[in-house]
Amino acid sequence: MIELPTQDGVRLIKNVMIPMGDGVRLALDMHVPCEDEGEDWRERPRPLLLEYIPYRKDDSEPYTGYHHYFARHGIIGARLDCRGTGSSEGVNTDEYTPREQEDAVAAIEWLARQPWSTGKIGMIGGSYGGFTCVQIAARQPPHLATIIPIYFTDDRYTDDCHYRGGAFRCYYDIGAYGVSMIGMNAMPPYPEYSGADWAGIWEQHLENNTPYLLEWLSHQTDGEYWRPGSIRGRYDRIKCPVFAIGGWRDGYPNPPLRTFQNLQVPKRLLMGPWNHTRPDSAIPGPRIDYLAEVVRWCDHWLKGEENGVMEEPPVQIYMQAYDEPRAERTETRGYWRAEEALPEGEERVYWLIEGGQLGNGPPSGTSAYDEYDYRPTVGIAGGLWSGGVPFGLPADQRADEIHSVTYTTEPLDDAVEILGWPKVILHVSSSAPVMAFAARLSDVAPDGTSALVCTGVLNGTRRDSMESPEEMTPGEVYQLAFDLDATGWRFEPGHCIRLSVCSADFPNLWPTPFRGRNRVYRSADRPSRISLPVVPV
Template identity: 40%
Template sequence: MSVRIEENIWITMSDGCRLGARLWLPETAHENPVPAVLEYIPYRKRDGTRGRDEPMHGHFAKTGYAAIRVDMRGTGESDGHMADEYLKQEQDDALEVIAWIAAQPWCTGAVGMMGKSWGGFNALQVAARRPPALKAIITAYSTDNRYTDDIHYMGGCLLNDNLWWGTIMLAYQSRPLDPEIVGAGWRERWLERIESMPFFPALWLSHQRYDDYWKHGSVCEDFSAIECPVLAIGGWSDSYTNSVPRLLEGLKVPRLGIIGPWGHVYPQDGVPGPAIGFLQEAVRWWDHWLKGRDTGIMNEPMLRAYLEDPIAPEGTRTFTPGRWVGEAVYPSANIQPHSFYLASDHRLAERPGGQADLSIRSPQSHGKAAGEWMGTGCVGEMPTDQRLDDGSALVFETFPLETEIAVLGAAKLHLELSSDAPVAQIAVRLSDVAPDGRVRRVSYQVLNLTHRDSHEQPEALEPGRFYDVEIVLNDCGHHFLPGHRIRVSIATAYWPTIWPAPYPATLTIRTGESVLELPVRQNGAASPKIAFEPPAHGPLAPTTQVDPGAIRRYSLQDHVTGETTYVTEGIGGLFGEGILRFDEIGTQLCHSLKRELTIRDDDPLSARYVLSQSYEMGREGWIISVSTRTHMHADRDNFYLSGTLTAFENGELVIEREWNEMIARDLV
């Protein structure tokens, strides 16, 4: 089917704001209208996501859909300003966009919405607003709870990626409007955009508990608000996976889930592999719900999940061995809890053992083997051999297994514990110990113990008092093979993933009744054969690789000062993509960022975090560059965040911004 691409069209909102859109349209759509698929995100259709958009939306257009990629208000060439993530204004605009699309002469009136990450979030949020023309959504790598499962907090602990993402947003939102699209007024509007930009990481840090700020846009508050069918996608190497089982359980509409081994990339490009024919699967979904064709998609199991086999714990992984299984409904009766008790001899035992009080105070640098909070398919990002961290943790493990144990879902650890400090953290890892001794992390979770009962109303710990605490680990799918051991590791810090508690706490774990519950998929459980087509793509965007870029990840320990420094650096490309030029528009992109996180093992207040970033884009005669530097440290009472931003046009400084924020610690 022939496809026509419109580089930019304007969609005018009721308040006069124009949103820029890129449209892939079957040539015959004006004579024979087609359904539409909308992706609505802030990452710049013109150049930011062009390489990803072209083959995906081009494929949809070739299969009989109008594919439309819209930049949100205040992003790309769209008018206005973006003040924050997931605002009501963002949703209101989406409702108008969907109504506009449905009314176009080339559209049948049926609209689907899809997206990954931000686009997956707002697909759920907009579905909960129930626009009449929205008939189905696909949400990939998103969450139903903005507090527990986004890039800001985890288990009530502050993720260090809050500053990383906030710093990236400073650069992203400082990118200029393209004069080839908006004309002579681009420069004035660009400077206005930078002047009005908030200091994103401080904005999010000012909400340290699950308050109304986070409840807005968290569809878990009312699953019944979503009345259209939902296809939810997750990846075990990604950080946005827990929402898939929760959506399957909480929604009442027709729904399906697919969880593969991938990081934060669409499954047709999935890394670690195997990638799948996700675009064909999406078309099956759209054909069923937007065209009324019986494609068999709703005969698939409610959950299709990849059970991973053991693999060496190396930082770079391009493929994960395993197999696909299907559960007709989820939660599934095929998956039942299997208990292992924490014993006084550090065993995970089938029956409760003797009671003992075992204590742990980890060095503050514990967590160096964690890898990235969010995998994206980069080199060096995966968790490495957990023996590096297990020496500073309290470890319990089984004897070598005699039979296979297949785990699918969320493991739970029930602990009886006490702390010697009023604010403390716990980091729990579930690992697979191979016969040769290497240890691969299968799942993990962190918990701010002041949030043990509630993320809305945290309470300080009473030192010395024992509490019953449940830690729900991240969902996982894994085969523990005969001869392997199951290991649980408990620590009091997880740097550089989370910011440390204000005290170097010692936790005491009481064995005997403390128990690990694994979601074990029963041996012999019936599973239909799960098969996906090979990955397919539409035509690629013509692109020149100007420079391959580089990725560096390392940690250093100073044995004089006791300071550990953890460094990651993307040179030329934030995620290893290097310096690219989109040939059709002549625009070249270069994005570099360096993170430096330092801490001393004996002092959580020694933590320091510095990010240095540069973003350059443009073409001959129009070169824009933005540099940022952000810094964070804390004392027992406050967080201190600072940042600077400088922007240049053709080498000349045009604007500077500076931020300095002090934010009170709220039991974090």
């Protein structure tokens, strides 16, 4: 353990080594409140807020980040390297393993026993750290008092960076995260922090750590492999209060709403327009001082202060509105909406009918359809799936819509607001045995510009099950039912609502292997449609 000098009322404690039951030690850094250089931080118990991730804590500049911020507000800000990563001992073979979760439970209980701890431990983190928040909370460590998961998932198969609707994701796994973790886990610890042990820890990492990507590729269907890191279906295992934070343009818009709906504990939900970047710096804005809200939450649940945070509406959601769809824009028009609970939208159905229209009534006739050729590059205007890159918003959708089949309402007489999950039921066929179907909901301005609202994807081979795929029989008609991503959106009067259907989302999804010509049916016997969760304006 190394103690660095006090700066701005904070002392940095490097490489506290926490013992696990099998003898492996995990490395922890702490930013500790310390009013003056002579104060002994060990003699004053304080609550602690823990981040648990594999991204090498020692690469971060000392006295920075939200750990430092928390310390300046009377809470120890701590960061722990997962087993086999950074300065921690041991072997790392995959993400979100049961062993990783067991380590966190042991670390929380060890921290709670220390003389400088009040025994009140919270967890916070974005992305990986948000995942570990909910995973560990489901294991119910006795001293875990609250969690603040940010940009997280509840289901590692349906809502993570590996697969979507049974289709394999492309650029992010192969070109970014998957390969970057190979390099990150091969880097050495810092000798100035790990001391004489640094070379031995590094050798252990190099000889035994496994590329995560190999595991993801070997589990292309849903199943037991994905369950330890998922809380979907077992939300009741979480017993501590939860402050969930998400973003509509983040890669994980569904889990915060779904988790909030199912939790039976004190809870709060904050959904902004953000991508996968913290809400005080994210694109698009408006950006907010979210750390002030986190501290208020922790002052109540970790310090016991009655500060009114639990008397406020627990749901705070940004309702987006149309902006010119430019990939480089930095702001989103709209307004904040506060609710006592997530509103249950009233289902409004629009039917696919002739002439490329979305109609208010079902189609007539039989055997009517529209068809298109599968083009694997469709999707280039749809933006980048946001799991780490701070850019890549959707552009004008017309560049992709010319290679899709599209259906559009008449201009709206009144504003329409939706909150929740749009759902599609599509009757389709393909000339190929494997084909994905992508549905895009867009807001069309009076000048014809088309702005993406949200998307959904289903691999046709997963039409009945994510666990047991079945090839499509060429020419056979199938009914596909799937959700689009959750959203909060206001369609303005004079705008149109559009649904487009294609079979690609490049570069977000890996292309399917066969050429194909696909049909979308729109007849009385095969009524394709979209339903929107409409809430009061």
